[in-house]
Amino acid sequence: MVQQTFEGEVLTEPVVVEREFETVDMNINIGPQHPATHGVFRMVLTVDGEIVKDAIPYIGYMHRGGEKLSENLDYRGALGYQDRTDYLAAFNSEWVYVNAVERLAGIEIPERAEYVRLILAEFNRLLSHFMFMGAFGTDVGYFGTAFTWTFKERERIQDLFEAVCGDRIMYNYFRVGGLAWEPHETFIEDSHWVLDQVEVGITDVDELMTNNEVFVARCRDVGAMTADEAISFGVTGPMLRASGVPFDLRVDEPYSIYDRFHWEIPVGERGDVYDRYLVRLEEMRQSVTILRQALDQMPTSGPIEPERMPARLRPPPGEIYMRQENPRGEYGIYMVSDGTDKPWRVKMRSPCFHNLSSLKPQVINAYLADAVVALGSIDIVLCEVDR
Amino acid sequence: MVLSEFAGVSMPDWIDALLRIMFIVALMTIMAFALIYLERKILARFQARVGPTRTGPIGTLQSIADALKLITKEDVRPITADRWAFELAPYMAFVPVFLVFVPMPFTETWFVRDLNLGLLFVFGVLGLNIVGVVMAAWGSDNKYALLGGVRAAAQAISYEIPMLLIVVALVMVAAGRLAVDGDASAAGSINAIVGDQTTTPYILLQPLGFFIFIVGMLAELHRPPFDMPIAESEVVGGYFVEYSGMRWGMFFLAEYTALFLLVVLASSLFLGGWNWPFGADVGLGLQIVLTFVKTSVLIVLVIGSRALFPRLRIDQLMAFSWKVLLPFSIVQVIANGIILAYGGADWVVGLVSFALLAALGGLVFYIMRRKQGEGTRTVQTTPATPRVITAPEVTPVEAGGD
Numbered sequence: 001m002v003q004q005t006f007e008g009e010v011l012t013e014p015v016v017v018e019r020e021f022e023t024v025d026m027n028i029n030i031g032p033q034h035p036a037t038h039g040v041f042r043m044v045l046t047v048d049g050e051i052v053k054d055a056i057p058y059i060g061y062m063h064r065g066g067e068k069l070s071e072n073l074d075y076r077g078a079l080g081y082q083d084r085t086d087y088l089a090a091f092n093s094e095w096v097y098v099n100a101v102e103r104l105a106g107i108e109i110p111e112r113a114e115y116v117r118l119i120l121a122e123f124n125r126l127l128s129h130f131m132f133m134g135a136f137g138t139d140v141g142y143f144g145t146a147f148t149w150t151f152k153e154r155e156r157i158q159d160l161f162e163a164v165c166g167d168r169i170m171y172n173y174f175r176v177g178g179l180a181w182e183p184h185e186t187f188i189e190d191s192h193w194v195l196d197q198v199e200v201g202i203t204d205v206d207e208l209m210t211n212n213e214v215f216v217a218r219c220r221d222v223g224a225m226t227a228d229e230a231i232s233f234g235v236t237g238p239m240l241r242a243s244g245v246p247f248d249l250r251v252d253e254p255y256s257i258y259d260r261f262h263w264e265i266p267v268g269e270r271g272d273v274y275d276r277y278l279v280r281l282e283e284m285r286q287s288v289t290i291l292r293q294a295l296d297q298m299p300t301s302g303p304i305e306p307e308r309m310p311a312r313l314r315p316p317p318g319e320i321y322m323r324q325e326n327p328r329g330e331y332g333i334y335m336v337s338d339g340t341d342k343p344w345r346v347k348m349r350s351p352c353f354h355n356l357s358s359l360k361p362q363v364i365n366a367y368l369a370d371a372v373v374a375l376g377s378i379d380i381v382l383c384e385v386d387r
Numbered sequence: 388m389v390l391s392e393f394a395g396v397s398m399p400d401w402i403d404a405l406l407r408i409m410f411i412v413a414l415m416t417i418m419a420f421a422l423i424y425l426e427r428k429i430l431a432r433f434q435a436r437v438g439p440t441r442t443g444p445i446g447t448l449q450s451i452a453d454a455l456k457l458i459t460k461e462d463v464r465p466i467t468a469d470r471w472a473f474e475l476a477p478y479m480a481f482v483p484v485f486l487v488f489v490p491m492p493f494t495e496t497w498f499v500r501d502l503n504l505g506l507l508f509v510f511g512v513l514g515l516n517i518v519g520v521v522m523a524a525w526g527s528d529n530k531y532a533l534l535g536g537v538r539a540a541a542q543a544i545s546y547e548i549p550m551l552l553i554v555v556a557l558v559m560v561a562a563g564r565l566a567v568d569g570d571a572s573a574a575g576s577i578n579a580i581v582g583d584q585t586t587t588p589y590i591l592l593q594p595l596g597f598f599i600f601i602v603g604m605l606a607e608l609h610r611p612p613f614d615m616p617i618a619e620s621e622v623v624g625g626y627f628v629e630y631s632g633m634r635w636g637m638f639f640l641a642e643y644t645a646l647f648l649l650v651v652l653a654s655s656l657f658l659g660g661w662n663w664p665f666g667a668d669v670g671l672g673l674q675i676v677l678t679f680v681k682t683s684v685l686i687v688l689v690i691g692s693r694a695l696f697p698r699l700r701i702d703q704l705m706a707f708s709w710k711v712l713l714p715f716s717i718v719q720v721i722a723n724g725i726i727l728a729y730g731g732a733d734w735v736v737g738l739v740s741f742a743l744l745a746a747l748g749g750l751v752f753y754i755m756r757r758k759q760g761e762g763t764r765t766v767q768t769t770p771a772t773p774r775v776i777t778a779p780e781v782t783p784v785e786a787g788g789d
Binding site for chain 1: 433434435436530531538611612614615618621623694695696697698699700701702751752755758759
């Protein structure tokens with residue numbers, strides 16, 4: 001008996017176990033339209049009762065050819081596309097892109113713009129992790145409580161972003177060389193107010209989930225990965241740190257002005273789903289620390305763009321690989337310039353793609369429900385995986 | 388008291404019973420609508436939302452609107468479904484739940500029939516509704532539904548046993564107390580059990596029983612943390628995933644009716660039903676208020692558990708039933724037997740049961756904290772000391788144009 005998928009591909013032949021009764025493994029299709037898959041991810045699980053025997057992930061439903069599109073636009077034009085890759089951390093993605101172009105073209109940016117960028121990117125990290133908490137809570141089985149509680153905080157951050165740049169998801173606010181326009185007058189006060197609220201929100205999430213017996217039962221020792229395994233899959237970000245590797249690009253390859261602040265990197269011990277949750281929770285607290293310091297240090301006046309910017313950007317021929325710590329891990333832009341006004345090659349290194357590749361060993365021989373939780377703990381954004 | 392006395396006309400017994408059943412069915416349908424509305428409102432408060440507000444004053448007509456929508460909706464049957472199993476399953480889930488209301492005492496005199504073995508009847512008939520669930524799961528010809536149905540069956544079998552055993556322990560206590568008045572054989576009747584709780588609700592005598600009953604009730608109703616048969620993020624809705632329109636609505640109605648039913652049962656068995664704390668002489672009106680106050684408290688508890696608990700895994704659920712609840716309920720039965728055989732006082736029964744409950748709680752707490760591990764709350768941190776900046780350098784290459 002051979003089962004075929006949509007694409008005509010032959011799946012693993014169902015294993016017929018000879019016991020008193022003959023049992024046949026069952027193929028279950030999860031996604032691309034399934035409540036548990038974040039975005040349009042699809043996996044075909046071969047299950048023996050409740051135990052997952054095999055998992056075949058399918059990606060590509062969101063592929064829009066973003067890299068090639070960027071190569072056909074000039075350096076500034078492709079910026080909007082970055083919002084559409086990691087739509088939960090659009091500021092972080094934009095930041096990587098503008099940093100890559102600036103380094104390629106050798107543009108110095110004013111200090112105040114650097115601070116605003118860092119503040120917005122860290123807020124975006126908070127927003128993304130709140131989103132994770134909500135979605136992950138739903139995967140584990142909270143009937144909406146985790147989701148609504150975290151979305152309340154996410155909403156406040158989005159309101160702040162809306163005040164700054166007029167949009168709530170697709171910001172397109174950073175520019176090569178600086179920012180599109182000044183942030184609004186009460187930016188610093190508003191940010192402090194949002195941070196106060198967000199701190200309460202983090203405590204709420206902590207109290208709702210961390211010590212809940214059922215939550216612990218569901219998350220502990222599920223999908224555990226050792227440090228070696230994580231590194232061999234190219235896993236980065238909170239997942240890698242949960243496996244015990246203190247690797248954070250903000251420290252290991254400091255970009256921007258991260259060396260001016262004091263904070264700590266949370267590191268997990270067992271590398272399971274619960275550690276990934278804890279690491280993200282602590283990272284949110286550390287982000288708040290960074291934000292408080294940045295808001296205090298930020299110059300209140302000054303330029304947000306260099307005095308002279310070329311009308312048409314033609315970086316000298318060369319290549320660059322710029323990588324930064326996004327909420328989901330190492331987001332990199334590889335860019336080759338041939339001296340014209342369009343990049344010759346743009347490659348996006350997506351953290352989710354590499355993190356997602358570690359899913360299969362996590363779910364094999366686990367329960368069906370564990371597969372859902374393990375998938376949720378990766379915190380994938382399919383727009384970014386498929387690009 | 389039969390209804391004929393109440394209405395002032397004489398009628399045959401079977402017409403009286405029929406009228407009472409119709410009254411119960413009508414009342415339960417209204418109660419289910421009210422419960423759905425209440426659940427949405429209370430859950431919304433838990434979740435920092437407002438719930439339905441648009442239909443009628445503060446959204447009170449939302450359930451009616453939903454029901455109208457369900458009735459007018461197309462009833463889809465998958466072409467590969469097993470026709471009879473698929474179409475009869477909602478009734479099989481629906482009828483037993485309503486049948487179980489026969490011996491439920493809402494007040495001292497408001498019930499269809501006071502069955503002498505009412506408790507046995509309740510559990511015997513309630514166990515039937517799993518047949519409807521399995522029929523739905525098998526008849527739908529859907530893998531999610533099948534998984535959900537198998538989960539539901541496993542869960543129902545596992546949780547009915549501790550629940551039954553703990554009711555046996557309760558009946559032992561009730562028989563001991565009723566024997567003082569001379570009629571120990573009435574201990575199977577729910578109304579007799581409620582009638583005995585004038586001064587002492589049985590929750591004081593059997594706290595462990597109350598806990599296990601509530602847990603079993605949540606499992607029976609597929610409520611969090613035991614909602615894996617209908618887990619949305621795993622099996623997309625479980626056994627009724629292929630149902631639409633009023634057939635789906637009947638599953639829903641059966642679920643909420645069962646919620647009300649089990650809550651009434653819990654309040655009758657453990658919280659003194661219509662009796663405690665005012666006694667039997669307060670009259671019909673106050674008795675019904677008492678019943679509804681107690682059931683409301685329990686319903687808020689059930690809805691709160693939906694808001695505040697994630698979902699267990701199927702093996703953890705089974706382990707919790709067979710390895711924790713079942714041994715404890717057996718110990719409770721044995722302990723009750725020994726104490727009652729030696730003529731122990733009520734407070735000894737209560738104390739032993741409370742000690743067992745504390746032991747259960749301590750055990751679960753210990754196991755979970757051990758599983759959670761030591762250093763999890765304080766994730767080990769390393770100070771972020773800036774290291775050597777190795778900014779990526781621009782290296783000129785000969786990039787070929789295209």
